[in-house]
Amino acid sequence: MARIKILFLLLIFHAAAFAQQHVYVETESFTEKGGWVTDQQSFVVMGSSYLMAHGMGRPVKDASTTVRFPAKGKYRMWVRTKDWAPFPTGPGKFTISIDGQQAGQVMGASGNDAWKWYDAGVVDITKEEVNLVMKDLTGFNGRCDAILFTDALKFTPPNTLKALNEFRNQVLHTSAASLDGGQFDIVIVGGGMAGTCAAISAARMGLKTALIQDRPVLGGNNSSEIRVHLKGDVDKNHYPKLGRIVREMDNGDPGNGNPDAAEYGDARKISIVKAEKNLHLFLNTHVYKVEMKDNKIAAVIGRNITTNQDTRFTGTYFSDCTGDGTVGYLAGADFRHGRESKAETGESLASEKSDSFTLGTSNLWASLEKDTISSFPETPWAIQFSDEYHIDDTKADWEWETGFGNFNTITDAEKIRDHNLRAIYGNWSYLKKNKADKYAKRELAWVAYIGGKRESRRIMGDHILTQMDIQEGKFYPDGTVTATWTIDLHFPDEKNSKYFEGQEFFAGTKHIRVAPYTIPYRCLYSRNISNLFMAGRNISTTHVAFGSTRVMRTCGMMGEVVGFAAAVAKKYNTTPKGVYTDHLAELMAIIKDETPPQQTLQNPPAGK
Template identity: 80%
Template sequence: MKTVLRIIVCLLIGWRAVAQDHIFVETESFENKGGWVIDQQSFVVIGSSYLMAHGMGRPVKDATTTVSFPKKGKYQLWVRTKDWAPFPKGPGKFQVVLDGKPVNTIFGESGSDAWKWYPGGEIDVKTDQLKLALHDLTGFNGRCDAILFTNAPKFTPPDKPAELTAFRNKLLNLTDKPAEAGNYDLVVVGGGIAGTCAAISASRMGLKVALIQDRPVLGGNNSSEVRVHLRGDVDKNHYPKLGRIVREMDNGDPGNGHPDGQEYGDTRKTDIVKAERNITLYLNTHVHKIEKKGNAITAVIGRDIATNKEVRFTGTYFSDCTGDGTLGHLARADYRFGRESKAETGESLAAEKADDFTLGTSNLWASLERDTATSFPETPWALPFSDEYHIDEARSDWQWETGFGNFNTITDAEKIRDHNLRAIFGNWSYLKNNKKEKYGKRELAWVAYIGGKRESRRLLGDHILTQMDIQEGKQHPDGTVTATWTIDLHFPDSKNSKYFEGQEFFAGTKHIKVAPYTIPYRCLYSKNINNLFMAGRNISTTHVAFGSTRVMRTCGMMGEVVGFAAYVAKKYNTSPRGVYQEHLPEFMAIIKDEPTAAKP
């Protein structure tokens, strides 16, 4: 009897093992991405990167990989995707192809803009491996997060964020300890102009630095992925030493949205960083976890946006140069989001009531003249344009902007980008099909799929810069970066609001000129996280003051200051605040480049 029971138990265990085989495939980990691109901008919402077919209306090449199966037999196919423009059905259609044969279901046209698992039917696996492909049908931004093969009966993969994350991590073996990247004097998170300058500055002062960037290129908004030109002056400094590294990063002024991405100097920036012997560069690494001891960060954990492998960085000091204040948010640093009221700040330019209004996100684009006429399809799913209202231009500028309090620039990043795409493609379709004499031979040459953000979280320091600081030219003992940009606060263009109320994608502004002024060092470190610096558009300002400090040459000089401050902090084993309270004369001597300043 015992023998029979043992046989039954073994059979049940074996049946359960077979029945619960899950093969989880992250699309961003495909061996060959083809013409599909990796998008990690919504990691905070869906917990993952995904692949997107960004072909500007022309189908892209297949993304392919090989999938190994532990057992042959029947499997259910599930595909995690969405219809990004369900008006009523969007254009992001694609197929899943197995060993050259597409499955029957067409994905990406469900009429729902929620990320969900969709069934793809049963497949019969007769070999140990299958070639898996994503086949784009339109070139209009179809997207796929993951693919699951399962032989568990009546199994539906989880969609709730926490359950999906646990499921994903388990099947990808991400529950194990991440690889150790080592210990650093300064860990810089964010590889835009501010973060890159911070890393270089600290490196040249002798610090061991990790520079972590969540995209394959450096430069952030000034990269070939976003293509925003640098603004703010570096030649009006009270302290001419500041801005030297910014000048090295500067690849000239190609304007906004130049059709040739090389004009933005990705290679130049990377080469400069790689020449620094004290910097270890980690591209394609999204920081999504931190470790703390008391009120200090001890480590950050980043996930490779393609392979999903995790890496842990320990450090003495950390700098949040993410723009979104991501690191500060993870560490529970104090921050503000949106506009303060006049009553709170005393600023004449502040809002009457506090709200969540922020400057928006731009996706720039450009077209080029061709030798022969080209076509572009009708776009019933896009924003509607007409003879009465359309935007008659062949290349965008900064005004193509979505946000303005209608969307949260962090949690709605994908929606904002998609809204911008609906505006771009809808307007271009109108121009191509209704103004053929002018646009018949023009073709979309480039459209950004990475959003160029302006405003989100502002981390609070020991000083919050205000409109009065700027316009009154207040002299602070720790005044460092000289800023020159106007108070430049965007708002929806009135004509755009008339035709797209609540869905604006085009901005206006009123430039309020200022005399060169200095930003206090106390705006560049957190008031409640003991070892956190910040540089870039997430520093300690009011919404109004942010309108002037946010441009990239100014942000780059902030990074340079952070590098010098980290050097002084390490030298005396003190905090960023301790640099101000206990070592300000020495720190300012370095900023002023005085001969008596401390050297590494």
């Protein structure tokens, strides 16, 4: 009798909850984004993307959308936002209007730098469809994650990640069956230089290939969104075949932070990918979940960063080219984050003790000379500069970098980017005000809002590349990519540390030159997830060795090797490790250009 009563009460509770009318609006799904931009960099800690008003000090155009309500009446309106730079209140102010009438208070200047829901009061909805508008007031990176209307006037939406994800899935139905993205021979996640080159290589070897990228452009750090030039030589290879695809993708050397977006060749990269008949491109798709079976990855789930639609991709092989090692991490791959100790690796350049220190993230910027004098707003919320310390440059280079163990480059991606923005805007405000002879007619032409990461997770393979491998020029039988970049380990600039200890945003380095050396194939697959390749800055190295392997032309060549290896694995129905143990000679023959590309798949062994 008691169990029946409890069940009855539960049913009553469920019915009451179901009767509540929630209208949940993800801002990244706005029909017209105006001048607002979609930011997905913090998906791992937010569970979604959001819109941001990135106007470099000039208010951006309104974002708007049409919202349909299930019924007319009174709804409480909630807005999920934050004050990203409170001092005591920050600059990210915006308002929300319904059919031309402002609803609630000015948002984004609460003095609280945590993401949370703000009560915008009760609104009276008199039509089934209304026009919702977000108006930026400052141009200084105001941001909004979601807007909720609920007829349960005393309801408070959840804010912790787990509860928020559950609520979001319930009201948006994103927990329903995913779209079928298809079955592939290899699914490559990450569309930087490594992933794009891997996808082209695999497709040209005859594999049905999926390339999944979480942004609207390819190239990663070499895209117009981040604007880092390519480094590492492709003309010093032991195997001249490697680097051919990298050369196709190379748009020349526009330098770092060039104000001309076209110099980074976004359209060219996409056109090369789309020309491959075996290659299927999925842009704006953030992979956040994997499905495992028998210690293999069976599928990955990606969410569209604007529509929030999930898509499921199944495959025989997978390659983690995300930089962050996202797929490997989700699959349970062995990985390393931070520095090893000298006692652990025997490297002279290693840290005395292991720690979480990593190279940082850069947000580059550039200014242009104009015909007339211009002003720039006061920035009391930004980092403050002085005659004693400021950075007298018309554009940024790689040194504008935040991280260094003070922030986690994955979970603190938003904090890092925001710290970089506070440095950029604060320094620019000082230059405009105090160095008018040089900067009076200069305006900020471009500031990156997507962070250019250097280091995060490294997925462990059957070989972990070390400083000794590099400096002694060891040539292993499975040596593939020829790498040439110095051991280039960044650290906080000494003068920057003096003025901003623990909050550094400017880097230094000491280049330790090396002779060309080869990266073993065993660094390019996971040692414990049997069908996982990797290419890029997340391959199997120590922190010290990573300082040399991380540059993008080198990463692109890794991707080329992964494409070749996946074709051999497919031919023999084996694992990435099986290619090394049983078919290394064939892989090396392809790399040496001794095997016609299509022969690998056209002539499978009998019975396979």
